Amino acid sequence: MNQPPTLLLAAAIADGSGRCFSPGAMLLRGRSIETVGSPQRLGAPSPGMDVRRWPGSVLIPGLVNAHAHLDLTHVGPLPHTGDFISWVERVRALRAADDQAIAASVRRGAELSRAGGTVLIGDIAGVRSSVPVHALRETGLPGTSFLEVFGLGRRQAEAIDLMTQRIASIETDAAGVRLGIQPHAPYSCGTDVYAAACRLRLPLATHVAETLEELRVVATGDGPLAEMLQRLGVWDDSIRGCGGHPLDHLAAHFASVPFLAAHLNYVDDAHIEALSRWPITIAYCPRASGYFGHPHHDRPAHRYRDMLAAGVAVALGTDSLLCLDTPGRLSVLDDMRFLHRRDGVDPITLLRMATVHGAHGLERDPGPVTFQPGVTAGILAVDIDSASSLDPLRQMLRRDDPPRWVIEPSRGAWP
Numbered sequence: 001m002n003q004p005p006t007l008l009l010a011a012a013i014a015d016g017s018g019r020c021f022s023p024g025a026m027l028l029r030g031r032s033i034e035t036v037g038s039p040q041r042l043g044a045p046s047p048g049m050d051v052r053r054w055p056g057s058v059l060i061p062g063l064v065n066a067h068a069h070l071d072l073t074h075v076g077p078l079p080h081t082g083d084f085i086s087w088v089e090r091v092r093a094l095r096a097a098d099d100q101a102i103a104a105s106v107r108r109g110a111e112l113s114r115a116g117g118t119v120l121i122g123d124i125a126g127v128r129s130s131v132p133v134h135a136l137r138e139t140g141l142p143g144t145s146f147l148e149v150f151g152l153g154r155r156q157a158e159a160i161d162l163m164t165q166r167i168a169s170i171e172t173d174a175a176g177v178r179l180g181i182q183p184h185a186p187y188s189c190g191t192d193v194y195a196a197a198c199r200l201r202l203p204l205a206t207h208v209a210e211t212l213e214e215l216r217v218v219a220t221g222d223g224p225l226a227e228m229l230q231r232l233g234v235w236d237d238s239i240r241g242c243g244g245h246p247l248d249h250l251a252a253h254f255a256s257v258p259f260l261a262a263h264l265n266y267v268d269d270a271h272i273e274a275l276s277r278w279p280i281t282i283a284y285c286p287r288a289s290g291y292f293g294h295p296h297h298d299r300p301a302h303r304y305r306d307m308l309a310a311g312v313a314v315a316l317g318t319d320s321l322l323c324l325d326t327p328g329r330l331s332v333l334d335d336m337r338f339l340h341r342r343d344g345v346d347p348i349t350l351l352r353m354a355t356v357h358g359a360h361g362l363e364r365d366p367g368p369v370t371f372q373p374g375v376t377a378g379i380l381a382v383d384i385d386s387a388s389s390l391d392p393l394r395q396m397l398r399r400d401d402p403p404r405w406v407i408e409p410s411r412g413a414w415p
């Protein structure tokens with residue numbers, strides 16, 4: 001009951017709520033943080049205190065991956081050749097087909113997520129299967145498993161029936177993993193499917209404004225994505241373009257219920273203003289976006305900084321391992337590094353995206369992914385060169401070291 005306190009001393013200690021001490025000290029009892037500050041402020045360790053020194057490391061909270069496809073982990077990194085359409089068709093062919101293979105892929109994805117310092121995940125649970133949610137629950141990695149739904153035109157009623165049946169057979173919250181619903185995207189789901197998903201009172205996610213092909217098919221009902229959907233036999237003559245952007249097309253839904261929306265590679269000024277009014281969180285997957293070569297056709301770079309400046313919560317996601325250059329881990333730490341190197345984003349903003357905003361998007365208390373007093377979801381050490389005069393946080397983002405656990409991640413429940 002009355003555990004002796006632990007004192008952690010490190011080159012730096014920082015979180016996404018703005019706490020940043022270099023060097024840093026933290027006083028803990030078990031998994032409960034008591035104080036964070038400079039070593040001088042916390043004072044000399046008292047007798048009997050367990051002192052652990054991390055002079056060559058930065059300590060940060062466990063990370064939140066807001067958008068992953070763990071059931072694709074078995075494919076591994078896949079070089080991107082050709083266009084988005086041929087890539088989608090290739091991935092459809094590579095997907096694990098039987099339940100055991102799907103479960104094994106989710107388990108491997110959860111292992112790689114742990115290796116990447118993940119304490120909470122938003123996982124897109126494959127195609128019409130309850131296997132990924134059960135598999136994720138067995139791993140103990142907390143998060144939300146979003147069951148993915150597809151249905152256009154006259155196929156919508158059938159899609160809604162299937163979705164309703166599936167969710168009736170799965171517990172909505174067990175082993176730290178909530179059940180959510182993901183209408184796949186506005187080009188693969190009609191608005192009836194979105195409306196039905198919104199009525200379920202479950203966590204909601206979707207892909208939106210990911211490609212220019214999507215913008216075209218949503219506006220005009222034609223182009224390469226329409227042709228792909230015709231080839232797949234899921235298109236019918238009741239499907240029409242809406243004349244607008246995917247965000248305008250789904251505005252009524254986004255304005256009414258919280259959504260965790262992945263990508264948003266193509267948005268305009270007016271959309272950023274709308275996003276700031278909606279209860280929406282953006283799951284930006286920078287490395288995946290770069291993998292597909294966005295932005296295409298001289299369109300502006302991703303607007304995540306404008307979104308953040310407008311008060312929109314922008315979380316980070318990895319998307320699937322297929323798009324990544326880190327076969328040994330699934331970690332938004334590497335997406336933080338990618339943004340720091342490409343755009344020079346400051347470390348605290350990146351930490352906020354990788355922790356607080358992710359927890360917000362997954363509708364969890366963000367406290368356990370900050371260093372505020374209370375129970376932590378896990379604490380990471382990331383190695384740096386202690387002899388270097390460069391700011392430790394910037395060093396952390398300029399290197400490629402994997403994170404290590406200082407306090408192991410919580411399992412089977414969100415603290």
Ligand SMILES: [Zn+2]
Binds near residue numbers: 067124207262
């Ligand atoms: Zn995705």
